[in-house]
Amino acid sequence: xxxxxxxxxxxxxxxxxxxxxxxxxxxxxxxxxxxxxxxxxxxxxxxxxxxxxxxxxxxxxxxxxxxxxxxxxxxxxxxxxxxxxxxxxxxxxxxxxxxxxxxxxxxxxxxxxxxxxxxxxxxxxxxxxxxxxxxxxxxxxxxxxxxxxxxxxxxxxxxxxxxxxxxxxxxxxxxxxxxxxxxxxxxxxxxxxxxxxxxxxxxxxxxxxxxxxxxxxxxxxxxxxxxxxxxxxxxxxxxxxxxxxxxxxxxxxxxxxxxxxxxxxxxxxxxxxxxxxxxxxxxxxxxxxxxxxxxxxxxxxxxxxxxxxxxxxxxxxxxxxxxxxxxxx
Numbered sequence: 362x363x364x365x366x367x368x369x370x371x372x373x374x375x376x377x378x379x380x381x382x383x384x385x386x387x388x389x390x391x392x393x394x395x396x397x398x399x400x401x402x403x404x405x406x407x408x409x410x411x412x413x414x415x416x417x418x419x420x421x422x423x424x425x426x427x428x429x430x431x432x433x434x435x436x437x438x439x440x441x442x443x444x445x446x447x448x449x450x451x452x453x454x455x456x457x458x459x460x461x462x463x464x465x466x467x468x469x470x471x472x473x474x475x476x477x478x479x480x481x482x483x484x485x486x487x488x489x490x491x492x493x494x495x496x497x498x499x500x501x502x503x504x505x506x507x508x509x510x511x512x513x514x515x516x517x518x519x520x521x522x523x524x525x526x527x528x529x530x531x532x533x534x535x536x537x538x539x540x541x542x543x544x545x546x547x548x549x550x551x552x553x554x555x556x557x558x559x560x561x562x563x564x565x566x567x568x569x570x571x572x573x574x575x576x577x578x579x580x581x582x583x584x585x586x587x588x589x590x591x592x593x594x595x596x597x598x599x600x601x602x603x604x605x606x607x608x609x610x611x612x613x614x615x616x617x618x619x620x621x622x623x624x625x626x627x628x629x630x631x632x633x634x635x636x637x638x639x640x641x642x643x644x645x646x647x648x649x650x651x652x653x654x655x656x657x658x659x660x661x662x663x664x665x666x667x668x669x670x671x672x673x674x675x676x677x678x679x680x681x682x683x684x685x686x687x688x689x690x
Contacts, residue, residue: 425451426591427532432458432605433595434470434505435531435538439498443535449591455598457605460501462644465667467660469494470503470606472599472640475523475545476510476552480639484546487656492539500660504542507596507638510554519558522583524592526564529582530573540571596635603632608645621651 426449429435433455436444449455460468469491473480495502506524514520523545531538544550544567552558559567561583569575582588598605604613613633616624627633633647641648641656644663653659 427528429531431456434503436503437495438501441496441539467500467664468644469500470642472505474507474510474520474638476520477638481546481551483639490657508592513554514558517557521589525586525588528588534573537571537573544571599635603634611646613647
């Protein structure tokens with residue numbers, strides 16, 4: 362039988378129990394503080410890691426480009442053959458193609474965003490004509506993909522992803538690049554602004570519909586957005602530095618009104634930079650439909666001038682040759 366505790370003993374026992382309870386509470390609070398501090402530290406570390414990744418990515422130069430696009434664009438010549446070039450390296454700048462504006466074929470460059478509604482309309486009006494003229498060898502057609510409308514695809518950056526797909530095909534299976542370019546701007550495929558656009562899998566399906574083999578390499582190129590930095594570099598180049606392969610003294614449009622009439626021109630003493638897509642450059646001069654008429658008419662006019670110059674040169678050579686024969690006689 363337990364001895365009955367005296368009043369003082371019961372008081373001391375209660376005090377001891379209270380002391381033990383206080384110590385247990387203090388230990389619990391200390392553990393909670395340590396856990397909280399540890400959790401905060403982990404959050405800080407995670408935030409710093411994210412910041413480091415963002416800073417690293419922002420400082421990282423644009424990645425290497427695709428083969429056959431060292432100027433930023435791909436050039437289609439007779440029979441729609443692609444001009445082969447090395448790939449642009451991460452530390453290199455885009456190279457001028459240095460076309461000869463004094464003789465045929467006429468040089469035509471189209472700067473395009475694959476979500477741009479005006480680019481789709483342009484392709485529907487001029488795509489077949491450009492395909493025929495390039496295929497016949499009357500023009501060299503260069504296509505330069507841009508991504509100025511990335512903000513119009515609800516966060517999916519469709520312009521970059523579509524441009525990347527095009528670059529992947531130019532790099533790996535260039536014989537199908539022209540057909541893919543045409544499909545991406547067709548009314549059946551091109552997404553409207555303020556929509557997410559095609560998924561990566563659907564983009565690969567479009568490449569397949571254009572004739573490309575949807576193999577693992579192509580799918581991985583699309584999934585990794587391997588040439589996203591290259592497409593972004595294209596846009597930065599023409600927006601901030603200026604267009605390549607521009608004729609001496611060329612002046613590009615600064616503003617046009619709703620009817621397409623020219624309001625102002627860019628300063629002739631400054632680099633000519635991008636104002637809108639599509640921008641079309643013919644033999645180093647910007648084609649402006651409100652001023653120059655249809656693109657086909659403008660190309661034929663330029664071609665006639667080149668051919669006329671060539672004919673005059675040939676006649677001059679014949680005259681010189683004839684005079685030489687007379688002197689010999």
